[in-house]
Amino acid sequence: MPRETFQQELDALLSEVLDLGGEVEGTLENMVQAMEERDAALAEKELGVDVRYKARGAEIDEECMILQARQAPVARDLRLLYTAQAVTNHLVRSGTLTEHICHALVDTAECERDEDLEAALVEMARTARRLFHEGLDIFRSRDIDRARNLQAEDDKVDLLYSEAMNLIANPSDGNAGAPEWRMRAALMVHYLERIADHGVDIGGRTVFLVTGERIESAMQQYINRDLREE
Amino acid sequence: MAGASGERGRTGGKPSEDGSTLGMKIEQLSAFYGDFKALTDVSMDIQANKVTALIGPSGCGKSTYIRCLNRMHEVIPGAHAEGHVRLGDEDIYDKSMDPVKIRRRIGMVFQKPNPFSKSIYENVAWGARINGYKGDMAELVERSLKQAALWEEVKDRLKASGLGLSGGQQQRLCIARTLAVEPEVILMDEPASALDPVSTQKIEDTMEQLKQSYTVVIVTHNMQQAARISDYTGFFYIENMGDPGRLWEFDETEKMFSNPDRKETEDYVTGRFG
Numbered sequence: 001m002p003r004e005t006f007q008q009e010l011d012a013l014l015s016e017v018l019d020l021g022g023e024v025e026g027t028l029e030n031m032v033q034a035m036e037e038r039d040a041a042l043a044e045k046e047l048g049v050d051v052r053y054k055a056r057g058a059e060i061d062e063e064c065m066i067l068q069a070r071q072a073p074v075a076r077d078l079r080l081l082y083t084a085q086a087v088t089n090h091l092v093r094s095g096t097l098t099e100h101i102c103h104a105l106v107d108t109a110e111c112e113r114d115e116d117l118e119a120a121l122v123e124m125a126r127t128a129r130r131l132f133h134e135g136l137d138i139f140r141s142r143d144i145d146r147a148r149n150l151q152a153e154d155d156k157v158d159l160l161y162s163e164a165m166n167l168i169a170n171p172s173d174g175n176a177g178a179p180e181w182r183m184r185a186a187l188m189v190h191y192l193e194r195i196a197d198h199g200v201d202i203g204g205r206t207v208f209l210v211t212g213e214r215i216e217s218a219m220q221q222y223i224n225r226d227l228r229e230e
Numbered sequence: 231m232a233g234a235s236g237e238r239g240r241t242g243g244k245p246s247e248d249g250s251t252l253g254m255k256i257e258q259l260s261a262f263y264g265d266f267k268a269l270t271d272v273s274m275d276i277q278a279n280k281v282t283a284l285i286g287p288s289g290c291g292k293s294t295y296i297r298c299l300n301r302m303h304e305v306i307p308g309a310h311a312e313g314h315v316r317l318g319d320e321d322i323y324d325k326s327m328d329p330v331k332i333r334r335r336i337g338m339v340f341q342k343p344n345p346f347s348k349s350i351y352e353n354v355a356w357g358a359r360i361n362g363y364k365g366d367m368a369e370l371v372e373r374s375l376k377q378a379a380l381w382e383e384v385k386d387r388l389k390a391s392g393l394g395l396s397g398g399q400q401q402r403l404c405i406a407r408t409l410a411v412e413p414e415v416i417l418m419d420e421p422a423s424a425l426d427p428v429s430t431q432k433i434e435d436t437m438e439q440l441k442q443s444y445t446v447v448i449v450t451h452n453m454q455q456a457a458r459i460s461d462y463t464g465f466f467y468i469e470n471m472g473d474p475g476r477l478w479e480f481d482e483t484e485k486m487f488s489n490p491d492r493k494e495t496e497d498y499v500t501g502r503f504g
Contacts (some may be wrong), residue, residue, distance in 0.1 A: 003501045072454050074487040075496045195256030 006071050010080060011126040013063055017084050017091070019138045022051075022057050024095040028132055028195070031098050032106070033127045039111035045101040053095035060088045076209075083209040087139055090198040091097060096189040101125075104184040111181035116172050120164040122190055127157050128196040135199035139206045147203040148159075157196040242438065246278040252318040252414045253278035253445055259313035260474070261294045261303055267295065268294050270474035272313075274464060276415075281437055281446045283456035286466030287503060291475025294451045296417050297465070299447065300336035301329040317414065333360060337408035341420040343400035345392035345407070349377075350384050353392040353403055358410045370410055377443070378406035380435045398429020402436060409444075416440060418448040422455065434459050455501055457487045465495045 027046050034043035064081045067073065073081055131153050138146050169185050176182065207213065239451070246253075254276040261269040269291040275355050276282050284292045297303040298311045301322060315322045322332045334396055345353050352485045354371045363370065375381040380402040384395070385494075392403050401421060408416060418437075422430040437459050440446055450456050463486040467478035479486065490496045 006501075074453070074457065074499050075490060077500050080490060 001029065006067075006077075009067060009071075010077065013060065013067065014080070014085055016056075016060055016063070017088055018140055020053065020060070020088065020091050020134075021139070024053065024091050024098070025133060025136065027095055027098045027102075028129050031102050032122075032129050034102065034105050035122055035125050038109070040106050043105040046099055046102040047106070048099075049094045050099040053092050057088050057092035061085055076212075079209050079212060083139075086205050087202050090154045090202050091136075094195050094198045097195050101188050101191050104188055108178070108181045108184050111178035112175075113181055114167065114171055114175055114177035114185075117164065117167045117182070117185055120160065120167055121185060121192070123159065124160045124164060124189065124192040124196075126200070127153070127160060128192045131157065131196040132199035132202075135202035135206075138203045139209075142206060142210055143205075144207045144210050147207050150200045150203045154196060154200045157193055161189060161193045251278040251443065251445055254415060254447075255314075255316040256299070257314040257316070259295070259298060259311060259315060261291070261298050261311045263306065264308040267474040268277065269298070270453050270476050272477045274477060274480055276445060276447060277462065278445050279441055279443075279447060280461040281441050281459055282462045282464065283460035283496070284447065284449045284464050284466060285451070285453060285456050286475070286478075287468070287498065288451075289475070290466040290468045292466050293419055295477070296419055296447060296449050297338075299415070299417055300333050300338055302333065302338060304329070334411045335413055336415040336417060337411065337413035339401070339404050339408055339418045339421050340414065341423055343397055344422070345395070345400050347391065347393055349389045350392050350395070350403060350451050351388040354406050354410045357407055357429075358412075361411050363411075371406075374406040374410040375403075377409050377436075377437065377440065378402045379432060380406055389410065396429070398432055401425060401429070401433060402404050405433075405436060405440075409440075413444065415445045415447065420449055420451060423451060430455070453487075453501075457483060463487070465490075465492075465498060467494050467498075 027049050030042055033039065034046075063083045068078075068081055071077070131150065134146065134150060134153070138144065138150075139194055165186070168182060168189070171177070171182070177185075254274075256272055256274045256276070259269065259272040260267060271292075272295060272321070274282075276304075285295065286292050294303060299315060301311075303309050303311055311323065313323070317332075317336065320327065346356065348356065351371055354374050355367050356368065360369055370440060372385075376383060380399060383399060384403075391402065395403060401424075404420075405416075422433045424432065434455065437446055438480070439446070441461075448456075448460065460483045462480065463483045464480040465478045465486065466475050468475050479490055479492045486495065487499055490499065
C-alpha cells in the first residue's frame with residue numbers, strides 16, 4: 001500500500017495517544033476508589049503524574065507537528081492529526097485535574113466531612129469516570145453512534161454539579177464538616193465537572209474525525225441528522 | 231453523479247461582478263481519439279476570477295479535457311469532442327465559432343516552456359501584432375511582462391533571445407506571451423512540473439495575481455500545489471481499465487482537501503491510490 005511508512009507513523013501516534021489515555025484512566029480510577037474508600041494512601045500514589053502526562057503530551061504535540069511538516073497530510077490524515085492533538089490536550093488536562101483532586105483527598109484525610117456532600121462528590125466522580133471512559137472508548141473505536149448519548153450524560157453531571165454546589169452553600173445542620181474540607185470539596189466539584197466535559201469533548205472530536213463536520217457543531221449536527229433520518 | 235458538479239458558487243459562464251472577466255460552463259463534454267472515448271460526460275462550472283485545479287491519476291483525461299476547453303483537442307488528427315463549452319454565453323463548439331479566435335480568447339500555457347526563437351520583446355509582441363493590435367506595443371509588452379512577474383528581470387535586455395532565459399523565466403515569458411493577446415481565460419497544463427522549486431514558487435505567485443484579471447484553469451500532478459493556489463478542484467478518475475475518464479468530484483479546494491465526499495477522491499489526495 002502506498003505511503004506505508006506514513007501510515008505506520010500515524011498508527012504509532014494513535015497508539016501513543018491511546019496509551020496516554022489508558023494511563024489517565026488509571027489515575028482517574030484510583031482517584032474514584034480513593035474517594036469511595038477514604039483511602040488517602042491510594043490518592044497519594046497519584047501525586048506527581050501531572051508532570052509525566054504533560055511531558056508525554058508535549059512529545060505527542062511535537063510528533064504531530066513533525067508529521068505535518070514532513071508529510072503534508074490532507075483530508076482524513078489531517079483530521080486525525082488535528083484530533084490527536086486536541087484529544088491529547090483533553091487527556092493531559094484531565095490528568096492534571098485528577099491529580100488536584102488526589103492532592104485534596106490527601107490534604108483533607110483527617111478532616112471531618114459532610115456526609116451528604118461527600119456522597120454527592122462520589123456520585124459525581126463515578127459519573128465523570130464513566131463519561132471520560134466513554135469518550136475515550138469512542139475515540140478508540142471510532143463508534144460515533146455512541147457519541148449521541150454523551151450529551152445526555154453530560155447534562156446529568158451538570159445537575160449533580162448544581163446539587164453539590166447547593167449542598168456546599170447550604171450545609172446540613174450539625175454536620176457541615178471542617179471548613180477546609182468544604183473549601184476543597186467546592187474545588188473538587190468543579191474539577192469533576194471539567195473531567196466529565198473533557199470526556200464529552202473527546203467524543204465530539206471523534207465525530208469530527210469521522211464525519212469531517214465542523215467541530216463546534218459536529219456532535220449536534222450528527223445527532224440532528226440521525227433524528228431526521230428516523 | 232454525486233458531488234461531481236459541486237454545489238457552491240454556481241456562476242460558471244457568467245462574468246465577474248464588474249462584468250470584465252468571463253467564466254466557463256461545460257455541459258456533458260465527451261472527447262474522442264478516433265473511436266476511442268477518452269472522456270465522458272463532464273459537466274463543470276468554472277468561475278470567473280478563480281483558479282480551478284484539475285487533479286487525478288495519469289490517463290484519466292485531465293489534459294484531454296483542458297485541451298477541449300479551447301478546441302486544441304481537435305488539432306490532433308482524428309480527435310473530436312461532443313457537448314457544450316460555454317465562454318460566457320457563447321458555445322465555443324458552435325459551428326459559427328472560429329477555433330483560432332477561440333484560442334486567442336482562451337490561451338494555453340504548456341508543461342514544457344516553448345518560447346519562440348526570437349527576442350524577449352518579440353516573443354510577447356508577435357502574437358499581438360498578428361492579431362491586429364494597433365496600440366502602443368512597448369506598453370503592451372511591459373504590461374504583459376509585469377503581469378507575468380518577469381519585467382524586473384528582463385527590462386534591461388528585451389532584445390536578448392528568449393531562449394537564453396532560465397526555465398522558470400521562459401515559462402513566465404510564455405505566460406506573458408499568452409497575456410499579450412488579452413485572453414479571457416488562461417489554461418495551464420502542468421506549468422511548473424518541469425521547473426525547480428524556486429521557479430515553481432514564482433509561477434504560483436504569478437497565478438495568484440493573474441486571477442485578479444483572468445479566469446485560470448490548471449492541470450497539476452502536485453496536490454500540494456493544487457491545495458495552495460486553487461479555489462476549486464476537480465478530481466478526474468477512471469473506474470475500470472479501458473473506461474473513459476470522468477469528473478468524479480468537484481468542489482471548493484478547502485473541502486476537497488479536508489473532507490471530500492467520495493472515497494476515491496480522499497484516497498487520491500492522501501496518496502493512498504494504487
